[in-house]
Amino acid sequence: MVSGAGRRFGALEVFREISLEVGEREVLVIIGPSGCGKTTLLRCIDGLIPLTAGEIRVEGDRVVTPREGVTMVFQHFGLFPWKTVYQNVAYGLKLAGCSSSEIAEKVPKYINLVGLSGFEDYYPYQVSGGMQQRCGLARALSVEPRVLLMDEPFGAVDAQTREILQFELLRIWDMRPTTMVFVTHAIDEAVLMGDRVMVLKGRPSSVHEIIDVDLPRPRDRATLSMPRFAALRERVWSTLMDDARRAEFEVKR
């Protein structure tokens, strides 16, 4: 899917030589420290901005602009403040070229799926952060994408809402498994959601390691207490915190 990808902004080289493959219905998690280029890479995969080296292909086609069937959920909700919950979800379908009867059928379905029924006529500022994120999720899911790009979708909500949304997303994924590239900097979330976890590191960043997550699906709260979950979390942690970084923290303390 991605081969030899690099991106710079002027003198700043964000990442280089990133190559990755995402299988059909696979969830690939990308984890890495703040500023390592996760959002930038997703934006490139979505076709919103170009790479400065390498190439990205989705379903065999080279990505140059956003394409049908690929949908992104943004780190900061990405809702229109002047549109209601209903209108925000409907907008995605309108863009995808759906007829008004399809829109009338799908919007309530996906609003219900993310637990927002009753809030159709509220504006984003009238609902909580977690609810705004659910709305963003409903908008992305409603177009039934073949590839879902998730940029820290639960990064801006409180810890409890985050857990609820994680398990909701797992439940939705089990009903309709979709190819997903999921960006996070939370280790637990990475292991819980992913089939594989790709660790980005360095300046410029590159792929440091790819870890297979051999936890059974469907995954739920019980997954969190599996010894294998703890072992994988430890593995990702130690990959992220190599000797150099650990030393840095120890000196500071």
Ligand SMILES: Nc1ncnc2c1ncn2[C@@H]1O[C@H](COP(=O)(O)OP(=O)(O)OP(=O)(O)O)[C@@H](O)[C@H]1O
């Ligand atoms: N449009 C832009 N112009 C210049 N520099 C940019 C632009 N977009 C991103 N950058 C730079 O690229 C680097 C990576 O940013 P990016 O948002 O991809 O990081 P991230 O890994 O998503 O971080 P976070 O975990 O905090 O969301 C940062 O140093 C940022 O300043």
Ligand SMILES: [Mg+2]
């Ligand atoms: Mg980001």
